[in-house]
Amino acid sequence: QSVLTQPPSVSGAPGQRVTISCTESSSNIGAAYDVHWYQQLPGTAPKVLIYGNTNRPSGVPDRFSGSKSGTSASLAITGLQAEDEADYYCQSYDSSLSGYVFGTGTKVTVL
Amino acid sequence: EVQLVESGGGLVQPGGSLKLSCAASGFTVSGSAIHWVRQPSGKGLEWVGRIRSKANNYATGYAASVTGRFTISRDDSKNTAYLQMNSLKTEDTAVYYCTRPSHDSSVSTFDYWGQGTLVTVSS
Numbered sequence: 001q002s003v004l005t006q007p008p009s010v011s012g013a014p015g016q017r018v019t020i021s022c023t024e025s026s027s028n029i030g031a032a033y034d035v036h037w038y039q040q041l042p043g044t045a046p047k048v049l050i051y052g053n054t055n056r057p058s059g060v061p062d063r064f065s066g067s068k069s070g071t072s073a074s075l076a077i078t079g080l081q082a083e084d085e086a087d088y089y090c091q092s093y094d095s096s097l098s099g100y101v102f103g104t105g106t107k108v109t110v111l
Numbered sequence: 112e113v114q115l116v117e118s119g120g121g122l123v124q125p126g127g128s129l130k131l132s133c134a135a136s137g138f139t140v141s142g143s144a145i146h147w148v149r150q151p152s153g154k155g156l157e158w159v160g161r162i163r164s165k166a167n168n169y170a171t172g173y174a175a176s177v178t179g180r181f182t183i184s185r186d187d188s189k190n191t192a193y194l195q196m197n198s199l200k201t202e203d204t205a206v207y208y209c210t211r212p213s214h215d216s217s218v219s220t221f222d223y224w225g226q227g228t229l230v231t232v233s234s
Binding site (some may be wrong): 048097 | 146150154155156157158160161172173174175208213217218220221222224225226227
């Protein structure tokens with residue numbers, strides 16, 4: 001079964017840059033499927049932050065950016081702000097399961 | 112405006128059943144896939160399953176952890192999708208969200224989410 005592994009937590013001071021990795025444990029996702037990123041603020045449903053590896057929906061600040069290479073993806077937050085304190089999840093599709101998978105989640109703390 | 116409203120959550124004993132509803136507005140469920148995603152308290156997101164659009168014959172798919180116990184269905188006349196949960200286990204305790212993807216394919220994102228409904232499995 002595919003697993004998307006993320007660091008449990010990352011932190012940074014306001015204005016700093018932080019990155020969150022998303023690494024898949026099998027070859028079922030690889031380069032064939034897009035990775036998406038969600039932000040979940042406390043007590044709310046997740047919201048799409050990045051889709052198709054690198055694209056931002058309208059309304060998402062450009063300090064959020066995504067990248068993907070092979071079986072790993074990353075989310076970068078530049079110019080960290082207090083309102084960015086949230087949980088972040090990557091998500092993709094697993095062909096062997098014919099289903100969707102979420103990353104293990106990363107809590108971002110603004111110091 | 113697209114809206115999804117879940118209902119039907121509550122407390123149920125292990126081995127019991129519960130049926131969740133996902134009432135949609137602002138779009139027709141027949142033209143869209145509907146997915147269910149759950150989140151145990153303080154933990155991460157887990158995809159539960161989906162029902163595809165009418166154009167894709169309402170095909171269903173499930174996570175391994177719920178296959179054979181959970182069933183997703185829909186009633187287009189009520190613009191509502193359902194999650195029937197049988198043989199519930201304590202590990203099924205979670206907030207359950209219904210979501211509408213950007214499109215009915217493997218590359219879709221989960222664009223719209225309901226507010227979630229809490230299911231607690233406990234004796």
